[in-house]
Amino acid sequence: MSESAPTKASRKVAADVVVSMDGYSSTGPDDDMSWAMEHILSEQTEIYYEGIWRGASTAIVGRTNWEGFTSVWPSMTADPNSSDRTRDLGNWLATVEKVVFSRTLEQADLGKTEWRNARIGTDLETEVRALKQTAGRDILVLNSASIIQALLKADLIDDLYLTIVPVTLGGGLRLLPDNYTSTWRIAAATTFPATSAVALHYQRP
Template sequence: MRRIFLHINVSLDGYICDTAGDIDWHFSDEEFQRYLDQLLESIDGMIFGRVAFEQLAAYWPTAGDEVSAVQARKMHELPKYVLSRTLKRAGWHNTHLLGDDPATALARLKQRDGGDLALFAGARAATTAVGLGVLDELRLIVNPVLLGGGARLFDGTYPKAELCLAHTHQFASGAMLLAYETAAQ
């Protein structure tokens, strides 16, 4: 069975964007770019919330030399699944809308043959996925910054969940990857 994991940058005080909605505080260096290349090579698809999808769909099809060749290729080729009840059409290559029943759609994706799926989402989609109990792992890139406000990573209601630390990685920048498996794993 495939696994679905959340992969998201977060500030030390729990925000995924600042009060202006910007994410320019995320660190990015050669080590992190290599990590992203490896991550994209290891998955068989990406899941997005509508907002993240629309932002990424506006950027990636015309991304230039500022991204690696691996990232440009994988962001184009990989299947993209969108959690949205309002989006009716998606023009980005290999995009599939999951429709009005995200729990069923994600459960079906997990049952298909293939490798893991990464949920690259905003706060609302991440909270929804946690609430639905479809995540097998949460991979948080904790950036060494305090934002003092913005959109919280998990801002809503969801059931209490026990997590188990699966692995960590410290980047030279001071950011930390913290990977937690759900108790069901």
């Protein structure tokens, strides 16, 4: 009796995002993240985040984060004063497969940066479903709230890494979409004594 061929496992989609205590991921159109920089740049955060990005072989970003990341990360990566983990992350960002979802950027715009291996995505839900069926490690959404909202609504996020920074912003872009209901289970919780932040890793049951 012949054995059936093993079924290829679907890749997981993980989303990593920093939010304020009142649930905002940025202050608005300018995407000011100064309120979170003390935490983002801390040594403990680097160690924690390394455990996430090393498990991913595809990164998904929106236009705002693409433009923000490519404006600062190449110089941080090349800076000899940057930590080894910062340079490692910078090299990963520069070379990992990247899908940029934007209504305004074109493929030629991506070629104007030092980063490579990036392409424009158009239909978010369709392309993420297709990526899940390809070979590779996790698919990681990098702090892009609008993309995370859309994927949550489509039930396409398997792991949510939610870091809560102890500040309130009073307004801006909320992470969770309105009228969105779901159930999750806690996989891990991490505290950051230096910045008083808390990271919660949730998984869909």
